[in-house]
Amino acid sequence: MSVIDTSCIVIFGASGDLTQRMLIPALYHLYVDQKLPKSFAILGVSRSIYSDQAFRSKLIKNIKSDKKINEELLNKFCEHLFYQAINTSDVNDYTLLKKRISRINADRELKNNTLFYLATPPSLYSVIPEHLAAVGLNEETDGWKRLVVEKPFGSDLKSAVSLDESLYRHFQEQQIYRIDHYLGKETVQNMLVLRFANSIFEPLWNGRYIDYVEVTGAEALGVEQRGGYYDGSGAMRDMLQNHLLQVIAMVAMEPPAVINAKSMRDEVVKVLQCLKPLSQDDLENNLVLGQYIQSQVRGKCLPAYREEEGVPNNSRTETYVGLKLFINNWRWDGVPFYLRTGKRLPTRVTEVVIHFKKTPHPVFSADAPENKLIIRIQPDEGIMLGFGLKEPGAGFDAKEVAMDFHYSDLKETELLTAYERLLLDLLKGDATLFARSDAVRACWDFVQPILDYQKKSFPLHGYASGTWGPIEAEKLLNRDNHEWRFPCKNLTDTDYCEL
Structure with missing residues (x-):
């Protein structure tokens, strides 16, 4: 009971x-x-x-x-x-x-x-x-x-601070629960158990062994009937500032001293406060803003963003964001984190991909497949580990294989939805999975330079509906000899993606 x-x-x-x-x-x-x-x-x-x-x-x-x-x-x-x-x-x-x-x-x-x-x-x-x-x-x-x-907890740093001040006049911080349904998803929380409860992962979870990290939050739908609202928000405010930065914090945080709301949220804040501030060079070279345009997908004509109901025909609102960022601490020094989110992409999927560095042994590293850990948040929730094994026959050529786990395989386990889990925590008074004021401010503090940049003249790249975003987002990784993973709706490791 x-x-x-x-x-x-x-x-x-x-x-x-x-x-x-x-x-x-x-x-x-x-x-x-x-x-x-x-x-x-x-x-x-x-x-x-x-x-x-x-x-x-x-x-x-x-x-x-x-x-x-x-x-x-x-x-x-x-x-x-x-x-x-x-x-x-x-x-x-x-x-x-x-x-x-x-x-x-x-x-x-x-x-x-x-x-x-x-x-x-x-x-x-x-x-x-x-x-x-x-x-x-x-x-x-x-x-x-x-x-x-x-959410949204404000529309920029100034409004977020103003909202906090308003709430604090009547309620105390321990009474306030800022809800982000992404944090209620089972796979987001499981990232912590995967890291900290398994000695095969935690010793490798740092810049010595990890080459780069990518986080994708893709949506297949356009703005639907929310054009008027979305045009005042955009992908930056709607997804990156809250959902994806919170996911980054869960990936990169240090182990909490104890499992309780204060200790867990303290570690989240530490990561967010270590995000390297975006310079003018970052805004010009490590940021890609895009907007979807009309295209034919599966025989259906999908409208451009500017043709959506409630959207001005000269709108400069971004429906896609690609961003390269760094975390300035010992664990993650020099490791690039690539984030992308957008509407009218090929499929709906949210996942984290940890790309491990290649083995330094020259004999085995030449054609060895990349080691990567894929953490699927939605849909088809699960985890997949890709690594190399010897191909049958003569020689030592390596072939990529995968070990995967799907939450749907747990037949006797009934997973709570994000809102079910968070509502239950609310009634218990457990604030662990709710955003604290200082975490919200740290997120806004990080993205504020982007919002200021968008008030001036900035490049906005078009991308055809049903594709993975502007070609400039590919270049963002290619110049570092990295590349995006192209996921389909199923948790598989393949070059196939839905088009």
């Missing part, structure tokens, strides 16, 4: 897409798996007018799309769902919210523990905490109060 405290989960933006597609299904699956306490409540909050029953009917549509649904359990889960309509920008309405929470706490015999989840536009991240504090809903005299903020 779960040992999580009883609580009321208050979701602002309850009529929105995130709540319907991610949060409620995740909470339902936790309920079915008996990971939630017997007594809990979920209170949806937004401007729209719904009765409790209408709200329940609206939310269970996405859950019912699952063919394995248990109707009896779903009906019992719905008994924990409630709704309160308020104007989230009007402080006077928060008195209604406080009364409703108090009533639910009394009826459900809860302990006045409250989780406030801001599944709202970022413009409300400062407004809602201020209004909660105005009616005393931030006080922990009668139970814990936690505030969950979805």
